[in-house]
Amino acid sequence: MASLKELKGRINSVKSTQKITKAKQMVAAAKLRRAQAAAEAARPYAERLSGVMASLAGKVSGDSAPQLLAGNGADQRHLLVVVNTDKGLCGGLNANIVKAAKAKARALIAEGKEVRFYLVGKKGRAPIKRDFAERIEKHFDTSEVRTPGFEEAEAIADDLIGRFEQGEFDIAHLIYPVFRSALAQDPTVDQLIPVPSPESDAGTGGDAVVDYEPGEEEILEELLPRYVKTQLFGSLLEREASEQGASMTAMDNATRNAGDLINKLTIQYNRSRQAAITTELIEIIAGAEAL
Amino acid sequence: MALRFELVTPAKLVRSEDVHMVVVPGSEGEFGVLEGHAPLMSTIRDGAVQVYKTEGAEPETIEVRGGFAEVGENGLTVLAEHVEG
Numbered sequence: 001m002a003s004l005k006e007l008k009g010r011i012n013s014v015k016s017t018q019k020i021t022k023a024k025q026m027v028a029a030a031k032l033r034r035a036q037a038a039a040e041a042a043r044p045y046a047e048r049l050s051g052v053m054a055s056l057a058g059k060v061s062g063d064s065a066p067q068l069l070a071g072n073g074a075d076q077r078h079l080l081v082v083v084n085t086d087k088g089l090c091g092g093l094n095a096n097i098v099k100a101a102k103a104k105a106r107a108l109i110a111e112g113k114e115v116r117f118y119l120v121g122k123k124g125r126a127p128i129k130r131d132f133a134e135r136i137e138k139h140f141d142t143s144e145v146r147t148p149g150f151e152e153a154e155a156i157a158d159d160l161i162g163r164f165e166q167g168e169f170d171i172a173h174l175i176y177p178v179f180r181s182a183l184a185q186d187p188t189v190d191q192l193i194p195v196p197s198p199e200s201d202a203g204t205g206g207d208a209v210v211d212y213e214p215g216e217e218e219i220l221e222e223l224l225p226r227y228v229k230t231q232l233f234g235s236l237l238e239r240e241a242s243e244q245g246a247s248m249t250a251m252d253n254a255t256r257n258a259g260d261l262i263n264k265l266t267i268q269y270n271r272s273r274q275a276a277i278t279t280e281l282i283e284i285i286a287g288a289e290a291l
Numbered sequence: 292m293a294l295r296f297e298l299v300t301p302a303k304l305v306r307s308e309d310v311h312m313v314v315v316p317g318s319e320g321e322f323g324v325l326e327g328h329a330p331l332m333s334t335i336r337d338g339a340v341q342v343y344k345t346e347g348a349e350p351e352t353i354e355v356r357g358g359f360a361e362v363g364e365n366g367l368t369v370l371a372e373h374v375e376g
Contacts, residue, residue, distance in 0.1 A: 041302060041303040042301055046301075048368055049370060149302070150372070213318070213334070214318060214334070
């Protein structure tokens with residue numbers, strides 16, 4: 001049985017932990033709203049870009065298609081771009097992303113492919129290093145900026161496209177969390193390079209004769225890197241929203257658990273206090289009777 | 292008679308409004324887009340997009356960097372990577 005003083009110490013320590021988790025929860029709730037708004041604001045651009053992509057990709061095909069769209073003909077070397085958060089305290093989010101990445105890597109290795117990792121964000125490093133230390137290509141650090149924006153996405157995309165053009169890999173996959181709600185963030189695996197041809201809906205531009213300036217291929221060549229950037233930017237925004245959502249839920253649970261623990265400890269504290277008083281009383285009465 | 296004009300960047304939808312005419316800095320030269328323009332797609336160079344709210348009005352200029360302009364049935368869409376101001 002812990003002494004009264006020890007119990008008091010524990011209660012105080014749990015109380016300060018609860019204060020921290022509570023504060024983090026509120027911060028996450030506020031940031032979540034902003035992150036969600038940012039993710040929503042980015043949607044029109046992505047939608048229009050993939051619309052343009054769809055109408056163009058159908059027209060430029062075959063041998064004339066640029067490498068970024070058609071691929072370089074091989075599928076031996078795979079690059080997994082894993083987008084993790086920079087900060088912890090967000091429940092199982094990073095663990096889930098890493099799990100999805102490892103599952104994908106194992107599946108590819110089982111098929112006899114070569115797999116390399118390109119890590120974005122701090123929290124994926126340690127767990128992936130544990131299993132695939134020699135396969136990690138690069139860490140991209142996003143922890144120095146407060147909210148990763150288009151510049152970061154641009155830097156990552158330029159780096160990736162450069163590596164692709166130098167023939168360092170054949171296919172790149174993007175693994176990132178998709179924000180569904182504060183309770184659910186699904187790790188998703190998408191093919192990034194070569195750009196998967198979007199399904200063109202027959203309605204757009206089917207009958208209209210579109211004038212291309214300078215030419216269809218030139219436009220497509222400019223458009224593809226941009227598309228990759230937009231994909232990465234989208235994944236960064238999703239990551240941000242997922243991190244805050246997961247953090248909010250995790251911290252809400254932690255705060256509640258701390259509350260339960262405090263109640264339990266307080267009951268225990270009061271019981272032992274009463275027990276001590278009773279013992280004292282019995283001692284006094286017994287002493288008085290003995291006289 | 293109005294042209295639906297949309298200016299979109301990755302970060303947000305900057306403009307979505309009905310205007311009279313827009314002059315876009317295409318990579319092969321500037322071109323003006325009025326309502327009923329034939330479908331066109333062009334890359335744009337860094338420069339100013341001039342928006343004429345009404346006929347003969349003073350143009351409003353928006354500096355854009357890198358992107359595309361698309362003219363379709365539902366108006367003009369400019370996808371720019373950066374917009375200044």
